[in-house]
Amino acid sequence: CADVSTAIYEKKPWIPFELTGTALVTNNRPNSTGLLLADDTGGIEVWYAGRMQGFGSIRSGDQLRVYGKTIVSSEGKFFSAGERFQILGHLPDKPTPLISGNQLRSGRFDLRIVSIRGRIIEAFRDEIDPNALFISLDAAGDTVYLTCQYRADRETFFRQHREATVVATGLVHPGTAITRRSLGRSVNLWTHEAVKIITPPPD
Numbered sequence: 007c008a009d010v011s012t013a014i015y016e017k018k019p020w021i022p023f024e025l026t027g028t029a030l031v032t033n034n035r036p037n038s039t040g041l042l043l044a045d046d047t048g049g050i051e052v053w054y055a056g057r058m059q060g061f062g063s064i065r066s067g068d069q070l071r072v073y074g075k076t077i078v079s080s081e082g083k084f085f086s087a088g089e090r091f092q093i094l095g096h097l098p099d100k101p102t103p104l105i106s107g108n109q110l111r112s113g114r115f116d117l118r119i120v121s122i123r124g125r126i127i128e129a130f131r132d133e134i135d136p137n138a139l140f141i142s143l144d145a146a147g148d149t150v151y152l153t154c155q156y157r158a159d160r161e162t163f164f165r166q167h168r169e170a171t172v173v174a175t176g177l178v179h180p181g182t183a184i185t186r187r188s189l190g191r192s193v194n195l196w197t198h199e200a201v202k203i204i205t206p207p208p209d
Contacts, residue, residue, distance in 0.1 A: 008048030008117045010076065010086055015117075015180065019078040023086065025050065028097060029068045030119050040088075042177060042196055043072060048117035049177045051196070052088045061091070069094040102175055107148025110178065110191050121175045122150060122193055123204070129164035131156055139164075140189075143174070152176065154195040163198045171205035 010023045027045035040053040041064060052072055054061045064070065074088040102121045109115060110122065124145035132138040141152040141164050152174050154160060176193040195201065 007043055007045045007050040011048060011050045011117045011177075013076050014050075014084045014086060017078075017084050019076050019084060021076045022073075023075060024071065024073050025052070026069075026071045026094070028100075029064050029066055029070055030099075030102070040196075042119060043070060044119050049119040050086055050117075051177060051194075052086050054088060061088070064091070064093070065096070067097050067099050069097060104173070107145040107150045110145075110150055110193070113180070113191070115178045116180050116191070117178060119175065119177055120193065121173050123171070123173045124148075124150065125171050126164060126168050126207075128168065129161055131161070141174075141195075143172075151189050151192040152195050153179075153192045154197065160198045163201075167203065167207055169207040170203055173202045173204055175200045175202075 007025055007027055010021070010025065013021050025043060025045070027043040030042045030044050030049065040051060043050050043052050052074065071092045071094060072088045073090050074086060076084065077087045078084050102119050103115070104121045104123060105115055106122075110120075122143070122145055124143035127142040127144055127149070129139060129141045132140060137156050139154050139156040139160055141154075143150050143152055174193060174195060176195040179192055179194055
């Protein structure tokens with residue numbers, strides 16, 4: 007998985023892949039458009055390419071073999087497109103490693119799926135790419151960034167939960183997953199549903 011993630015990060019389209027791994031984050035909806043897949047090398051976001059019948063039936067913990075290729079969209083976005091898959095079996099969900107801000111910056115967890123705990127500071131859209139949403143997190147005194155694709159309900163969720171303590175699960179990118187590599191390593195969220203509220207915001 008890590009090799010294909012690296013190809014996407016390095017903007018290399020049209021590379022075919024065959025990946026075997028575990029589905030770690032999926033929203034279990036019939037219209038699901040993607041999932042996070044992990045193996046021993048790391049993780050990757052696999053998006054539905056329009057030809058994978060039954061994709062929305064995949065559950066977290068399913069062992070999958072996924073075939074597809076890296077592609078670039080008309081907007082210049084690079085991602086992995088799954089074209090067909092096989093379910094090989096199912097394993098119970100395994101906990102993801104809970105890391106600190108220092109561990110995130112160390113590079114040891116690049117392209118791996120992790121959890122990080124902290125207090126939500128702010129959520130803001132990127133002025134360069136309006137499809138990008140950034141969430142700043144105070145992780146025990148370290149400011150770290152979560153990223154995800156912008157949707158109005160996601161922005162509303164994070165703004166409503168400012169000052170809440172959360173545990174967020176996502177894929178570590180060496181630079182931000184979307185536009186601002188200058189912000190350094192970030193945790194790219196699949197959806198705001200990958201954020202667990204530990205302590206709600208104060209009244």
